[in-house]
Amino acid sequence: MADQAAADFRQETRAWLEENCPAAMRRPIQSEKDVCWGGRRYVPACPEQKIWLDRMAERGWTVPDWPTEYGGGGLSPAETKILREEMKAIGARSPLNSFGISMLGPALLKYGSEAQKLEHLPRIARGEIRWCQGYSEPNAGSDLASLATWAEDAGDHYVVSGQKVWTSYADQADWIFCLVRTSKESKQGGISFLLFDMESEGVSTRPILLISGYSPFCETFFDQVRVPKANRVHDENKGWDVAKYLLGHEREMISGMGLGEGGRDTLVADALATIGRDPTGRLADPLLRADIARFQIRARAFAAMSERFLDELKTGRAHPAQPSMMKYYGTELNKDRHELHMAAGGSAALEWESEASRGGAPARAWLRTKANSIEGGTSEIQLNIIAKRILDLPGA
Amino acid sequence: MPLFLDDEQTMLRDTARDFIADTAPVAHLRGLRDADDPTGFSRDLWKQFAEMGFTGILIGEAQGGLGLGHVEAGIVLEEIGRNLTPSPFLSTSVAAVEALRGTAQAERWYPGILAGDTVAAVAIDETPKHRDRVALTAERAGNGFRLSGVKRFVAHGHVADVLIVAARTAGAPEDRDGVTLFAVPRDVPGLTTAPERLADSSLAATATFESAMLDADAVLGDVDGGRAVLDRLLRAGRTGVAAESLGVGAGAMAMTIGYLKDRKQFGVPIGSFQALQHRAAHLYAEMEVARAAVLKAQHLLDADMEAADMAVSVAKAMTAMATTLAVNEGVQMHGGIGMTDAYDIGFYMKRARVLAELWGDAGYHADRVAVAAGY
Numbered sequence: 018m019a020d021q022a023a024a025d026f027r028q029e030t031r032a033w034l035e036e037n038c039p040a041a042m043r044r045p046i047q048s049e050k051d052v053c054w055g056g057r058r059y060v061p062a063c064p065e066q067k068i069w070l071d072r073m074a075e076r077g078w079t080v081p082d083w084p085t086e087y088g089g090g091g092l093s094p095a096e097t098k099i100l101r102e103e104m105k106a107i108g109a110r111s112p113l114n115s116f117g118i119s120m121l122g123p124a125l126l127k128y129g130s131e132a133q134k135l136e137h138l139p140r141i142a143r144g145e146i147r148w149c150q151g152y153s154e155p156n157a158g159s160d161l162a163s164l165a166t167w168a169e170d171a172g173d174h175y176v177v178s179g180q181k182v183w184t185s186y187a188d189q190a191d192w193i194f195c196l197v198r199t200s201k202e203s204k205q206g207g208i209s210f211l212l213f214d215m216e217s218e219g220v221s222t223r224p225i226l227l228i229s230g231y232s233p234f235c236e237t238f239f240d241q242v243r244v245p246k247a248n249r250v251h252d253e254n255k256g257w258d259v260a261k262y263l264l265g266h267e268r269e270m271i272s273g274m275g276l277g278e279g280g281r282d283t284l285v286a287d288a289l290a291t292i293g294r295d296p297t298g299r300l301a302d303p304l305l306r307a308d309i310a311r312f313q314i315r316a317r318a319f320a321a322m323s324e325r326f327l328d329e330l331k332t333g334r335a336h337p338a339q340p341s342m343m344k345y346y347g348t349e350l351n352k353d354r355h356e357l358h359m360a361a362g363g364s365a366a367l368e369w370e371s372e373a374s375r376g377g378a379p380a381r382a383w384l385r386t387k388a389n390s391i392e393g394g395t396s397e398i399q400l401n402i403i404a405k406r407i408l409d410l411p412g413a
Numbered sequence: 414m415p416l417f418l419d420d421e422q423t424m425l426r427d428t429a430r431d432f433i434a435d436t437a438p439v440a441h442l443r444g445l446r447d448a449d450d451p452t453g454f455s456r457d458l459w460k461q462f463a464e465m466g467f468t469g470i471l472i473g474e475a476q477g478g479l480g481l482g483h484v485e486a487g488i489v490l491e492e493i494g495r496n497l498t499p500s501p502f503l504s505t506s507v508a509a510v511e512a513l514r515g516t517a518q519a520e521r522w523y524p525g526i527l528a529g530d531t532v533a534a535v536a537i538d539e540t541p542k543h544r545d546r547v548a549l550t551a552e553r554a555g556n557g558f559r560l561s562g563v564k565r566f567v568a569h570g571h572v573a574d575v576l577i578v579a580a581r582t583a584g585a586p587e588d589r590d591g592v593t594l595f596a597v598p599r600d601v602p603g604l605t606t607a608p609e610r611l612a613d614s615s616l617a618a619t620a621t622f623e624s625a626m627l628d629a630d631a632v633l634g635d636v637d638g639g640r641a642v643l644d645r646l647l648r649a650g651r652t653g654v655a656a657e658s659l660g661v662g663a664g665a666m667a668m669t670i671g672y673l674k675d676r677k678q679f680g681v682p683i684g685s686f687q688a689l690q691h692r693a694a695h696l697y698a699e700m701e702v703a704r705a706a707v708l709k710a711q712h713l714l715d716a717d718m719e720a721a722d723m724a725v726s727v728a729k730a731m732t733a734m735a736t737t738l739a740v741n742e743g744v745q746m747h748g749g750i751g752m753t754d755a756y757d758i759g760f761y762m763k764r765a766r767v768l769a770e771l772w773g774d775a776g777y778h779a780d781r782v783a784v785a786a787g788y
Contacts, residue, residue, distance in 0.1 A: 310779035311730075317723075318703065319705075322702045325417065346701075400695065401691075403698070408697060410690050412685060
């Protein structure tokens with residue numbers, strides 16, 4: 018992008034954001050309910066949240082780099098980066114978070130039929146349909162390809178029966194993208210990728226209570242669910258290709274957690290509030306201060322890595338397995354961050370229900386992060402992938 | 414600007430990679446070490462650096478240099494690191510060139526640097542740990558200054574034609590203000606340099622100033638206002654150390670990954686063992702993140718020196734941590750052979766240690782980041 022064109026685009030974008038991003042949408046996210054997930058049952062946390070979503074969707078900027086015909090903004094990598102930078106500069110919240118944007122969308126763009134793209138992508142872009150991911154099963158965790166949910170061929174449709182687990186927000190999702198077995202001949206080569214409505218007959222969900230006291234994940238049951246074959250993405254028994262491609266995007270998204278809440282981490286402020294300063298103005302706990310400072314070196318370096326990774330990804334330079342490195346590093350970093358948050362908060366951070374702790378927000382967030390290095394492929398699986406695909410180390 | 418090398422930078426990298434690997438691989442360092450070479454580097458090689466244009470990489474085109482930036486200087490330094498090439502490139506063509514930039518002294522020293530005749534050294538440290546304090550005094554005397562004090566850890570100081578010296582012209586040793594930078598010719602009376610061999614076979618001098626007399630025109634920048642010049646030197650120098658350190662870590666990692674594939678135990682390559690695979694993969698991640706931190710600092714440095722300050726400390730600290738891991742894992746995964754002098758991995762460990770200390774270790778830079786962040 019020519020320097021002048023980039024400067025013009027930056028100026029226009031800055032002016033548009035200034036005009037259109039409500040003040041309430043420039044404040045840091047306080048809790049999960051501040052995050053807009055969209056969907057049929059979406060209830061805005063405040064009127065500004067809906068205004069912000071609609072204005073951004075209108076411009077295609079909920080998915081700035083998707084083609085305009087599918088509801089995107091049609092922006093180049095350079096323009097997308099500028100938009101991201103300008104949003105960050107004013108602290109603008111993401112207008113829409115969704116597995117449709119971060120996971121299914123990229124997979125549909127690569128593997129979907131034209132009809133599938135036209136049906137689903139614009140609705141994802143506008144936040145009309147909320148998606149969940151049906152991957153893991155009780156006996157298929159790290160060994161995901163051993164999944165057993167069976168899709169029986171019934172002519173123009175499949176009849177799906179089985180069970181998924183760790184389905185994030187399945188109880189709130191409208192549609193599911195789901196891995197099913199269509200052949201027992203081959204492990205990875207017997208998997209297909211299906212899309213279906215969670216209101217279909219035979220679908221039921223049951224939330225799982227986690228150590229954080231929340232239930233972001235569900236068990237999801239399929240009892241003879243009818244799914245039209247037109248809802249299969251890519252060829253029959255080729256679903257593993259789609260799944261792997263999508264997992265790369267999921268890992269990319271999860272790695273973003275390493276960046277902390279949009280770079281507005283309250284760690285230092287919290288530590289100073291609890292512990293105070295020594296006479297030289299430094300945090301009065303020198304060992305915690307050193308831990309935080311070393312953590313911040315890594316966190317800032319990882320922010321540079323995220324920028325580098327996106328720049329490489331958008332221009333086809335990134336190693337195809339690099340999302341595994343990002344996922345590994347970002348999630349381990351996020352766990353470190355929350356350990357430090359707990360240390361900084363002391364006993365106040367242990368409160369589970371109090372108003373002062375916003376209902377135990379620090380402790381619950383800390384516990385939530387422990388799943389970061391498990392979901393989307395464990396840290397150990399990512400290290401396996403790096404060793405095999407990037408370092409080319411021999412198989413065992 | 415995107416955070417990867419553009420086409421021209423990629424070409425420079427390929428050129429530098431081939432040239433340095435051909436002319437100065439680790440065997441070159443080993444040869445100098447075994448000969449107990451008193452210079453500490455090859456002057457012929459320094460001439461060749463000049464012929465390649467490397468010595469003037471940061472010197473403006475109008476002054477006969479390549480007029481390139483810190484990304485490009487870092488490209489050369491990474492290859493120097495990868496090959497453990499003894500070279501005055503960092504002190505001369507990066508640190509000193511930045512300190513001399515825009516001063517009258519540039520006209521005096523740049524031509525020799527461009528030609529590969531002149532070597533510069535940086536004399537800042539006075540204590541075994543790098544600190545911000547400057548105690549060496551420069552008192553006004555006649556038309557110039559009289560310098561008294563001792564500088565340590567002056568790489569190439571014993572053979573340098575010019576030393577960039579931070580001296581105190583006002584205030585107390587810990588004060589930020591009252592520092593003045595000088596370009597000190599080595600033949601100035603009262604200056605003696607005593608080289609010391611370091612663990613990595615490099616030579617660093619202790620420079621003693623005993624009422625060394627300097628002309629007033631040896632001042633770089635303003636009297637008492639030398640901190641601005643020193644900051645510029647250190648931002649460039651630390652970013653350069655980070656780039657060299659990245660090369661050392663990358664070289665050690667490549668050697669180690671290669672060994673994991675070749676070495677067989679229990680009838681299989683040891684790289685097939687998951688215990689080692691995971692450690693290698695973790696190391697890869699740390700090195701990738703370190704590379705991004707270095708590139709970010711270089712980009713910011715090329716755009717705006719002052720805004721780069723924290724990114725420079727992040728890069729310096731991150732590369733120190735990642736490369737320390739690379740060399741430690743390198744020796745451990747090589748096993749017994751990694752402990753032998755005949756094998757190269759130990760050289761990487763030694764060089765990494767020197768670079769980790771140079772101009773502030775990881776703790777020093779983490780502290781800087783903490784202070785800047787208000788805690």
